[in-house]
Structures are given as structure tokens and as C-alpha cells.
Amino acid sequence: MKFDNPEDILQWTPLWKGERFPNGRPKVPADVLRRLRRITLEEAWGPLWSKGYHAQFEGDLKIIHPSKTMVGRAVTAVMVPKRPDLHDTLLNYGHEHEGRRGFFNQWVIDSLEEDDVVVVDMFDKVYQGTYVGGNLSTAISTRTKQGGAVIWGGIRDNQQIVEIDNINVYYRGSDPTPIMDVTMVGMNVPTRIGRAVCLPGDVVLGTPSGVMFIPAHLAELTVVHAEKSQVRDVFGFIRLKEQVYTTAQIDSTWSVAMWQDFVSWFEQDEAAAPYRHLTWDDELAQARKTDTGGPSSDVRH
Template sequence: MKFNNRDDIIQLTPLWQGERFDDGRPRVPDDILRRMERITNEEAWAVLERHGYRYQFEGNLRMVHPNKVLVGRAVTAVMVPKRPDLHDYLLEYGQKEEGRKGFFNVWVIDTLVEDDVIVVDMFDKVVEGTFSGGNLSTTIATRTKRGQVIYGGIRDLQQILEIENLQTYYRGIDPTPIRDVTLIGMNVPCRIGGAICMPGDVVLGTPAGVTFIPPHLAEEICISAEKTRLRDMFGFVRIREGKYSSSDIDVAEWAPEIEEDFRRWRENNTPDDLKHLVWDEQPSV
């Protein structure tokens, strides 16, 4: 086996037809990441559900900064409990054959680049399952300017709270160091609670939880959410004006006269950051 194998990553992400990193991970454009920062988990879920992606959200995580949104490209890692023969072989293989330094968690962190989010399946281990503390979290923040999602533990919370450009989702806190775990995959399919994350997924973390968005659906989710946002703006205005009631607006399909009113309204009221939207087809609500 090889850690972070380009051929394997490309094989596992065939629906992505855009740019890729050298390691094969899908590279969703920077503009999509910027637009994704204004999207809610519910807006993303609606599109994912429509395409049959039912296991992309995990809400049973703690977060260090309650009001800070996390968006970035996933770098995944899968840990398992230590089995000596497997552990010793993989540690020696990574260090001698692939030239990796330090322990398994450092191997993954050393691959990170700006706008990455490290996503770690630590099989919900907290005691001696502390993937990162103050030092490694500082490295993650320096490399990514984004953050980390750890289905396991962290330590040094007081230090992590002081780190700029870092959001952290985690399961628990413990003062113990990381022990008795083995890395069996880097940039492979990764389970975070009830959700699955793939290398290159767009990670969307909000106060509600974390959604892992397949890269080939990221732009569609942005467009759908942005159209919904503009429709909401119109609806709020018309309700405040008393022109329509909530029963007129809060429905799956607007009456034709409301749709026509919306078409005229958006000609002069669309904010600059939404003027790229195309309305040739009926927008989803």
C-alpha cells in the first residue's frame, strides 16, 4: 500500500472533471469556497438529498468558536486501534519507504496546504486519542488558514482558543497524548460519525454541524442557495410591505403573478454578489 496515493484518489473521485492537486485531490475553485461561506447546512442538504447523498452531515461535534464558519477542501485520515504487527509495519514503511517524519498524525499535517481542512476519523477515541494540541493546531492553522474536524479528541484547549485562522470541530478533550492508534489511510474515504467524507470534498462547518460536499456538486449547491437567498430577500420585502402574506410566500411554488413580480423586482434589486445568477429555469426553493 501507499499513503496519499494519487492513482487511488483519482479512481475514487471520477465525477470530478476539474483541476486537481498534485496528489490527485479535486481542487474546487477558490470562488466556490468563498461563496460557500454564506451557505447553511440546510441549503446544502437540500441539493445533496436530491442527488441521493443522504449521509453527508454530522451534528454531534463540539466546536471551539461557536460563531465561526469553516469552509475548505478536505484532507482525510483514518486511524484504527493499535495492533502491534500492523502498527509497526506501517510506521516503519512510512518512515523508511516514503521518508515521513514523526508520528502518524504529523504525516497528515505535513501534507496540508492553504484552504485545506484536515478531517480525521479517530474512531471517537478521546482518551489517548488527542489528534492535535497547541503545537500541531498552530501548524494546521499556519498551513491551511482554515481548520480541523476530528472525530476524536484534542488537548491544550486554552492554547487552541488563542490560535488565529483556525476552527476546530471535535468530540472531546483530554490531557493525555495520542497513543495506541495506527494510521491506515491518508486521503481515503473517511467516516465522521454518521457522515462520509472523501478527499477533496468541500467541508462546510457551521454552528449546526459539518456537511461534507462532493466536489462535483459544490457549484450547484452555491447556485441553489444563492437563488434561495434572493427569493427570501424579495419575500421579506413584500411581506413587510403588506403586499403578500406569509401563506403566499412560504409555499413550494409561487403563484404566476408573484413570480412575475419577483422577476421585475430582481432587475433593480439584485446585490452585486448575486448578479452572476442565471434565471432561465425555474429556481428551486
């Protein structure tokens, strides 16, 4: 048994081909995280659902900063009710063989890097299940800069945590009691948060609706899909206001003529500037294969 075992993390995340942390956790690039901060949860949900990832969202959580979006790389932990023999064995192992200090929740927070999010299954324990309070939330803030925590359990010191502006915390409930009678059986292991499953290195997208866990190997695909949807909407709104197209044309499969109009706009209009890293060759090629010259080709300039 090892906590935060690189061999296990590599085995759980074989589809990730990019950079990793020393412990093997996937390190989704900071630029992808930056771009994900601009998308909605529904935009992230679509490409994941279409690829069969149907257990990535949980919305039954309270939020310290309901209006703020949270994005970061998952550092996971699984807690269970205390059984004395197991508890003593694992706590002593961490202290004596891995050089860890303090209680289980401190081990996880001491491992955090910039842009990390703690994701903890506390088996929905709130009374004596408060994974963080004011001190540990301050430590999360210091280490992650703009990360946070998702806790399927409790927190305490809400009045202190709400004053920490640069992170967010999603949790099940609050209680003044400290954390007691729990044992960590896994660190950076597959973790269940309500209906959702999170692996170490997943990108956590927290919004007012809840949290989405985006597999690391699908993070860039997800953000590209979302950005293309966003910029096409911008174009569509403009052309609808100009009465160039009907809503039926905008909402249906675009013709080659519409795609050419879009690409011309995309390359010149200032509103498209934040999206210019995107390419449209595949969409144009597909339109050329399927264009029948029907109503969608009627561009009314």
C-alpha cells in the first residue's frame, strides 16, 4: 500500500499522452485551463456525453462563492468511517514510511500545486466530517492560487472561508465540529462525488450549476468544441441582427456558402479575435461533402 502511488496513477490514466507531475498525475497545460474558465458547464457536458462519459457531473452541492467559476487539476482522496486497526495502520504508515505529518486531510493539502483542486469523497459525512476549515482553506489558497476544493462531506469556519476570494469550495454541509473518526484509504485514486467519478488529473470545472470532471485526455477537445460553439453563436447573432440569414438557416447544417461567409468574418472581425487559434478546415471539408445547394445556400447579403 502506498499513498499517491505513481504506478497506480499511470495505470489509471493511460490515455493521457502529455506532461505529468512527478507522481504521474496528468498535467493539463495552463493555457487549456485558462480557456476552460471561459466556457459554460453545458458546453463542457456535450462532448463528454457524446463520447460515453455519463458520470461526470454532480450538482447537489453548496458553494462558497456561487457566482465564481473554478477550474483546476484534481487531487483526489477517499475517506471511510474509522475502523481502529485500519486507521492506525494507515496513519502510522504515512508517518513512518512516507514522512507525512499531521492528519490525513493535511497530507493531501500539503501536496497541492498551483491550479489544483482537492476532490474528496467524505462519504457525505458532515457532523465530524469537516474536511477543511479556515486554516486549511487558507493553505489551499496559498498553494493553488486559484484552485479550491470539492468535498462530498462537510466544512467548518464558513465565515472565514467566504473571505478567501481566490478559491472556491463546493461542499455538502457545514458543522462546527472538527474532523473525527475517518480514515483515508486512497490519495490520488479514482474518487466518487455523488453521481460523478473523478480521476487524479481530471480538470474540475465548477460553476453555479455544480461541478464537471473532465478527463485529462479530453480537456483540449472539450474546450475546442466549446470555443467553436461560442464563436459560431457570436457570428450567428450578428448575422441575424443584420437579417442576412433566418434562424432556420443558422440552426440547421451550414452550407459551403455560409461556412465561407463565417470564415471570412472570423478572419477579420474583432469579435472573433479571442478565438483565432481555432481552425475550420474539417468543417469546410465536411460541408463540401454534404452541401446540396438547398435553402441554406441562399446567403442574403
